[in-house]
Amino acid sequence: MEFKLITCIVQRGKADKAVDAAMKAGAQGATIFYARGTGVRQKLGFIGRLIQAEKEVIIIAVREDQQENVFGALTDAAKLDRPGQGFAFLHTIEKAVGFITEDK
Numbered sequence: 001m002e003f004k005l006i007t008c009i010v011q012r013g014k015a016d017k018a019v020d021a022a023m024k025a026g027a028q029g030a031t032i033f034y035a036r037g038t039g040v041r042q043k044l045g046f047i048g049r050l051i052q053a054e055k056e057v058i059i060i061a062v063r064e065d066q067q068e069n070v071f072g073a074l075t076d077a078a079k080l081d082r083p084g085q086g087f088a089f090l091h092t093i094e095k096a097v098g099f100i101t102e103d104k
Contacts, residue, residue, distance in 0.1 A: 021077035
């Protein structure tokens with residue numbers, strides 16, 4: 001079975017909504033942790049002042065066949081199509097252990 005890792009960085013306080021959407025789209029779980037970001041705020045000028053430096057980082061391991069649904073759900077729920085709302089990217093997982101599938 002092939003796996004992917006989705007990493008999504010959102011404004012603080014927005015992770016729960018994004019994770020709920022990901023779970024409805026087929027994700028089996030998520031890890032959320034806090035971080036502090038820099039860079040985008042400065043590039044956006046005045047609008048950047050409205051963006052908090054504090055972020056929430058969501059990581060979700062999914063089966064390869066789930067990646068599009070879960071990634072799309074995160075993107076929509078976190079409004080990542082809007083500047084300054086966050087960033088998401090996909091990694092290939094070379095090796096994994098402990099992933100529990102729905103059929104186990």
